[in-house]
Amino acid sequence: MPKSLKSEQVRRRTTSDPLAAAMLPPANESPIDRENRLQAEQQARRVSEKIDEELRQERKNLNKSRPEVSVLLLGQSESGKSTTLKQFQLLHTPAAFHAERIAWRAVIYLNLVKSVIRILDALAPEQEAVEDHEEADTAEADLVIISADGRPPSAIQGTRVPNYDSYRHKLEPLVELGEKLTRLLSSPDEEEPTHLGPTWGNYVSQLVGTENQPPMLNGRARPAPTIVIPPKKQTHASLHQSNGFRFRGEKEVVVHTTTNWKKTFALGGNSKSPKSAHSGEIEGWWEDPDDPVHALNACAPAMMELWRDRNVRKRLKEKKIRLEETSGFYLDEIPRITAKKYIPTDADVLKARLKTMGVIEHTFSIPHGLNRGVEWRIYDVGGARNQRQAWAPYFEDVNAIIFLAPISAFDQHLTEDPRVNRLEDSLLLWKAVVSNKLLANVNIVLFLNKIDLLQSKLEAGVRLNKHMNFYGDRPNDYDSVSKYFRNKFGAIHVSYTPNKERELYIHLTAVTDTRRTSIIIADVRDIIIKGNLRNMRLV
Numbered sequence: 102m103p104k105s106l107k108s109e110q111v112r113r114r115t116t117s118d119p120l121a122a123a124m125l126p127p128a129n130e131s132p133i134d135r136e137n138r139l140q141a142e143q144q145a146r147r148v149s150e151k152i153d154e155e156l157r158q159e160r161k162n163l164n165k166s167r168p169e170v171s172v173l174l175l176g177q178s179e180s181g182k183s184t185t186l187k188q189f190q191l192l193h194t195p196a197a198f199h200a201e202r203i204a205w206r207a208v209i210y211l212n213l214v215k216s217v218i219r220i221l222d223a224l225a226p227e228q229e230a231v232e233d234h235e236e237a238d239t240a241e242a243d244l245v246i247i248s249a250d251g252r253p254p255s256a257i258q259g260t261r262v263p264n265y266d267s268y269r270h271k272l273e274p275l276v277e278l279g280e281k282l283t284r285l286l287s288s289p290d291e292e293e294p295t296h297l298g299p300t301w302g303n304y305v306s307q308l309v310g311t312e313n314q315p316p317m318l319n320g321r322a323r324p325a326p327t328i329v330i331p332p333k334k335q336t337h338a339s340l341h342q343s344n345g346f347r348f349r350g351e352k353e354v355v356v357h358t359t360t361n362w363k364k365t366f367a368l369g370g371n372s373k374s375p376k377s378a379h380s381g382e383i384e385g386w387w388e389d390p391d392d393p394v395h396a397l398n399a400c401a402p403a404m405m406e407l408w409r410d411r412n413v414r415k416r417l418k419e420k421k422i423r424l425e426e427t428s429g430f431y432l433d434e435i436p437r438i439t440a441k442k443y444i445p446t447d448a449d450v451l452k453a454r455l456k457t458m459g460v461i462e463h464t465f466s467i468p469h470g471l472n473r474g475v476e477w478r479i480y481d482v483g484g485a486r487n488q489r490q491a492w493a494p495y496f497e498d499v500n501a502i503i504f505l506a507p508i509s510a511f512d513q514h515l516t517e518d519p520r521v522n523r524l525e526d527s528l529l530l531w532k533a534v535v536s537n538k539l540l541a542n543v544n545i546v547l548f549l550n551k552i553d554l555l556q557s558k559l560e561a562g563v564r565l566n567k568h569m570n571f572y573g574d575r576p577n578d579y580d581s582v583s584k585y586f587r588n589k590f591g592a593i594h595v596s597y598t599p600n601k602e603r604e605l606y607i608h609l610t611a612v613t614d615t616r617r618t619s620i621i622i623a624d625v626r627d628i629i630i631k632g633n634l635r636n637m638r639l640v
Contacts, residue, residue, distance in 0.1 A: 169476045170629060171498055175534060176505035177526055178456070178516060179428060181550040181612045185505065186463055186481045187451055188618045193465040193477075202445045208453045209445055210393050211282040212429030213438055214275050217404055220413060221269060223420050224262045262412045271403035278396045286455070387441040394441050401439040408432045426509070426554045429454030451613050457481070467626075475630065501544040501629040504534060505612075508586045509554035512568045524569065531590055536597035545594070546606045546625050549586055553611040555579065583609055 126138060174182040190198045262268075386392045407413055417424070424430055429452060431438050438449075445453075461481040466474070480499075510523035535545065556579045559565075565582055566572040575581055587607055594605045606628055612618050 168474065169478065170500045171478045171480065172501045172503060172629065173499045174479065174481045174503050174505065175530075176548075176550075177507075177523065177530060179454075180505040180507045180527070181548070181610075182481050182505055183455075183457065183461070184428070184451055184612045185503065185548070185618075186461060186479055188612060188615065188622060189465070189479050190463055191447060191451075191615065192619050192622055193467065194463075198447070198450075202447070202450055205445045205450045205453050206443065207282055207286060207393065208455045209429075209431060209438060209449055210397055211279065211286065212454055213397070213404075213431045213435070214279040214282065216424055216427075216430065216432050217272060217275055217407065218279060219422070219424065220407060220417065221265075221272065223417055223422055224265045224268070224413065226265075262410065262416055264410065264412075268403065268407050272400055272407070274396050275400055278393055282393060385442060394439070394443070397439045398441055401435055404432075404439075405435050408435065426558070427454070428452060447615065448613070451615065477626075497539060499540075499543055501546065502534065502540065503546045503548060503625065504531060505548045505550045505610075506531060506586075506590065507551040507554075508549045508583070509551040509558060511565055512558070512563060522568065528589070528593065532593050532597055535594045536599065538599050541598070541600040541603070544606075544629050545603070546608070546628065547590055547594075548608050548610045548612065548621075549583065549590065550610045550612055552579075552583060552609045553614070555582065 126135065130138070174185055176182050187198070387394060424432065431449075431452070437443065459482075463479045463481075464476065465479075466476050506524075506527040508524065508527075510527070513523045515521045515523055515526055531547075534540065559577055559579050559582060564577050566574070566577070572582075572585065575585060587609070591605060591607060606625070608621050608625075610618065610621060
């Protein structure tokens with residue numbers, strides 16, 4: 102095609118667009134006019150870019166001036182911090198919470214498997230159980246109640262379960278399934294998730310003395326998320342030593358906050374994606390022969406038979422093992438949980454137990470009311486003894502603390518140190534927090550948590566003064582005990598706080614109860630905002 106003809110066609114196509122035609126240079130433009138035009142266009146671009154930069158800076162300054170409230174969730178391991186964070190997410194970012202529910206399927210499966218294996222461990226013949234006691238999982242420590250005579254639960258003689266060998270044979274596939282789920286979920290560098298921390302004296306001095314430590318990094322920066330499946334460190338045969346059902350060398354599953362396990366187990370990760378964004382029809386994991394649901398579903402009848410066996414229940418009672426009082430308890434819902442097309446509910450996710458290492462941060466804002474325009478940052482930090490040193494960097498900038506004390510744990514001991522009563526640990530930890538000078542002007546809200554479990558224990562006849570002598574001969578009913586703990590924690594705050602004007606807000610909670618907890622959270626939000634404004638001398 103001749104060059105002149107091609108140029109004419111391009112010009113014709115260009116001039117068919119009015120805007121493009123207006124931007125074309127004049128047909129008879131001289132070299133001087135062209136130079137002037139290009140300089141004017143360059144100057145216009147500089148002005149436009151300057152305006153854009155000023156707008157970006159203005160938005161940046163606006164974001165910096167936006168009020169922000171930082172809340173720290175504190176308390177010992179399994180006090181309910183992660184559940185409280187989930188409740189904040191469910192209340193303020195429900196769409197994101199619901200989108201993540203499917204990812205919790207693997208965690209819930211593992212919780213169920215570990216409960217079943219814990220029962221089989223408890224049913225093992227006495228000579229094997231006594232032999233195993235010294236090397237038993239520290240993870241089971243929170244499941245076992247301290248016996249009055251101090252004997253290990255495995256050493257207690259009691260009911261024999263005639264069907265034990267049958268249960269063991271039928272449920273043997275759960276060992277491999279549990280191992281597989283553990284490798285998928287646990288952090289690769291965490292061979293022994295629950296380490297013994299420093300001695301109590303060292304720990305308290307570390308925590309109370311944090312005001313003398315130099316400033317540390319903010320802690321908000323996170324390494325790029327990754328998930329690594331650790332290699333098998335044991336043969337299948339090694340798992341069958343003794344009673345054959347304990348995860349030897351595997352303690353409680355731990356996930357670092359840098360591990361993006363939710364993405365791995367979410368739809369679109371290893372799972373299949375929905376066929377249609379409109380219908381939500383899922384081309385499901387149940388069609389994948391390697392999915393854990395198949396092994397779990399096949400074992401469901403035997404699991405139900407085991408849990409409904411009266412001799413099994415009697416044996417657990419004799420050993421003072423109350424699985425119903427632990428997080429991650431799904432034994433009453435085996436048919437639903439093991440269904441091939443099971444999708445976790447909100448309640449399932451709230452109950453799920455997955456220990457985290459590091460700090461989980463959740464950010465949200467509320468578009469209305471007293472909290473309008475405020476950005477909230479909620480931090481959930483690990484509560485195990487070896488993680489409590491990580492609290493210090495957050496003390497300087499925190500506006501409020503929600504401290505969780507599980508008052509139902511008066512007859513249990515720490516996973517990290519079986520010599521320490523869990524409630525006594527909460528009282529000492531509470532004293533260390535309220536006496537810290539860095540936190541003198543920080544609003545503190547106390548959740549006396551797991552009151553539902555406390556009430557059921559007391560109604561079952563468990564006496565508080567058998568485990569905590571200082572309770573004396575006071576009545577052993579729920580009202581008296583809960584009032585006693587409210588006063589006990591309150592008195593510690595009055596005695597040790599460096600700020601005598603600070604108000605303490607105490608709530609009796611069961612944070613797995615969504616309705617009641619959402620009301621409490623709304624009240625706590627307003628309390629924190631008012632306290633923050635008061636500290637800024639704005640009210």
